[in-house]
Amino acid sequence: MTATERSIAAAEAHGAHNYHPLPVVVATAEGAWMTDVEGRRYLDMLAGYSALNFGHGNRRLLDAAKAQLERVTLTSRAFHHDRYGEFCTELAALCGKDMVLPMNTGAEAIETAVKTARKWGYRVKGVPDGHAKIIVAANNFHGRTTTIVSFSTDPEARADHGPYTPGFETVPYGDLAALEGAIDAHTVAVLLEPIQGEAGVLIPPSGYLAGVRRLTTERNVLFIADEIQSALGRTGRTFACDHEDVVPDMYVLGKALGGGVVPVSAVVASAEVLGVHRPGEHGSTFGGNPLACAVALEVIALLKTGEFQERATRLGEHLHHELNVLAGTGAIDAVRCRGLWAGIDIAPSRGTAREVSERLMERGVLVKDTHGATIRIAPPLVISKEDLDWGLEQLRAVLAG
Structure with missing residues (x-):
């Protein structure tokens, strides 16, 4: 052989x-x-x-990783470490936001965004407990956890994983009228990929993302942009939302944020949104670890050059x-x-x-x-x-x- x-x-x-x-x-x-x-x-x-x-x-990314490997790779979030604050500051600035909640994988970051949106709905918007609804798009791909496949329309991803998590409504991708009709008093967020990657690089109609931003602002609903695949230079902009000059309430980032060296993901949002989390309510042993922060900081530096x-x-x-x-x-x-x-x-x-x-x-x-x-x-x-x-x-x- x-x-x-x-x-x-x-x-x-x-x-x-x-x-x-x-x-x-x-x-x-x-x-x-x-x-x-x-x-x-x-x-x-x-x-x-x-x-x-x-x-x-990539030599810059490998050098950043090697240098950090010689210092400290993991502390857990039980303690501070010297790369965490710098990472959160730089990534928040890149996104034009206030706060960063780091995780490891894209699916973890989507789960974090879902939990954040629901907490925001209950603690800020005033949605009755247990009634929060998140609107998603058909043909989406946001990951493979039980909750995420609960709102997938792909039979291969969804089949035989039930019972499924409730609280999601699916509308056609690119259809603003359908989205508007689905928003109600219990809607806390709209979760979309600016470009649907797994579905075949599906690009929405011109003006769609701007329309989503307008509707969510008018109805006091969070716009969550899953930019795990589409962000960090892939589409010719730092974020795919930039093509329509749209700034969502939450960016969900992953993949390229770790430079292909280590898994790094994050949710980035305003202090009002991410501020709903209190100590002990959400976390990750490896999320925001020193090695991940060191590599991601170098990724951000690469992106700053344009x-x-x-x-x-x-x-x-x-x-x-x-x-x-x-x-x-x-x-x-x-x-x-x-x-x-x-x-x-x-x-x-x-x-x-x-x-x-x-x-x-x-x-x-x-x-x-x-x-x-x-x-x-x-x-x-x-x-x-x-x-x-x-x-x-x-x-x-x-x-x-």
Whole structure:
């Protein structure tokens, strides 16, 4: 057996089958490239679902992590540590907010946002206890905890996990009239992805996010933006909400906040909103640990230069143009792109998205399929134009007919 076959066989025998990965076994990575155990290189066009916005092995992030590893990695929140205050200050400033509540994973941050919205509803808005309602959008993906899958419309994510958590109402994504009709006196929040990533990089109609902001402000409802995948440079702006000059009441952040080095997530909001939490009511042993704060501080410093936002805008325009040209050949049924983030619907005549992903892997390009016909493209923001063009050349070859 080859090293690849041995590794996959061990994973299949002893790892739970909750993923169906492509048959590649990565051993090392740098920048936008990964190398497998056989020494073959692959262009990473997924970037860990945007967790690797700044590339594999980013030297500034690794140096920050190494320096902190030599000092202290964990104290728990039972004590203060010297990186926590700086991290909260810098992230709050990046978001234009007052307070930060750090966690580890995106799902934890969404759970935190849900709990925060409900507490705010009871303690500030005056909703009767046990009646708080949060409105969500169809085709959402916010994580995989029991509460979160309770308001998923994806059968694969939701099935066989009941009984489900009540308190959520689903409306069509992008439909302001439906959202307005769903808001009532017990509504405490609207939870949305500014761009629905897992659903296939679905971009809402122009003006939708601004409309959500207007409605929630008018009705005294919190607007929670799940920017776990879409924030921190991916779409060409620091936040995807920036494309409509919208500032939500709560940002939910994750993935790229840890630079692909450590898991870091956070809820960022005003003091009025996050101030509803009292000691002992919510927490996390690892949330806001020194190592996480050190890496995240370096991520924030990278974003302050604007370099990565500019790269995502410039290369994203090129990516969008090239994908539209390819769509003109009939190989792609639809293209959705914002910054260096694209969803393409493969024409049925060219195979399923999984089949196309496998053929791309054979040519040295790694992407991810979703929902049968869609491929997501999200390379690290450090990718060169030459490498991006090479990846697109492989896609053209695979879809040639």
